[in-house]
Amino acid sequence: MGFLGRFEPQIYALVRIVIGFLFLQHGIQILFNIPPMVMPPGQPAPDPTFMTIIGILELVFGLCVMIGLCTRLMAFLASGMMAVAYFMVHQKDGALTMTKQGEMAVLYCFIFLLIAAIGAGIWSVDSMMSKSKPAEE
Numbered sequence: 001m002g003f004l005g006r007f008e009p010q011i012y013a014l015v016r017i018v019i020g021f022l023f024l025q026h027g028i029q030i031l032f033n034i035p036p037m038v039m040p041p042g043q044p045a046p047d048p049t050f051m052t053i054i055g056i057l058e059l060v061f062g063l064c065v066m067i068g069l070c071t072r073l074m075a076f077l078a079s080g081m082m083a084v085a086y087f088m089v090h091q092k093d094g095a096l097t098m099t100k101q102g103e104m105a106v107l108y109c110f111i112f113l114l115i116a117a118i119g120a121g122i123w124s125v126d127s128m129m130s131k132s133k134p135a136e137e
Contacts, residue, residue, distance in 0.1 A: 013068075013123040019111050020066025023078060027059030040101075057081060065115060068124020072116050079112035 004011065029037060030051055039045060061081070064074035082105045090102025120126035 009122045012118065012121045015111075016068065016071070016115055016121060017066050017123070019108075019115070020062045020064070022062070023058055023108065024062030024066060027055045027057070027062055030055030031059065054081075065112070068120035068126045071120035071124060071126050075112045075115035079109050079116060082106075082109035082112065 028034060057077075058081075061074045061078040064070055065078065086102050086105040086109065090100040090105055094100060
């Protein structure tokens with residue numbers, strides 16, 4: 001099993017919590033401009049209504065993944081959102097992620113997909129709710 005294998009549930013929970021928290025921070029930055037967003041030179045300013053919707057989604061998806069609430073659904077939706085972001089923004093001029101600064105979108109996409117496949121795990125609202133359900137006879 002190895003040294004870290006025995007801590008797999010705890011490490012997975014930490015990954016889920018940190019990824020959710022980081023995504024939530026993106027939503028806060030978009031909605032409240034904390035810290036202020038800096039647009040790359042030559043890139044047009046995005047539509048404010050569109051960015052508000054994106055900010056709300058990132059905040060909600062990030063919070064839900066972080067606390068482990070409706071984790072599979074929220075992570076799946078966040079994964080899809082990041083796939084769309086990659087193809088809309090980063091990949092439109094070429095497939096190399098490093099030259100188009102799309103690596104974060106790709107990483108979020110696949111980490112959220114993994115979380116959607118595995119589920120909430122320990123230290124989550126989902127696991128607390130499943131333990132509190134009475135056994136069916």
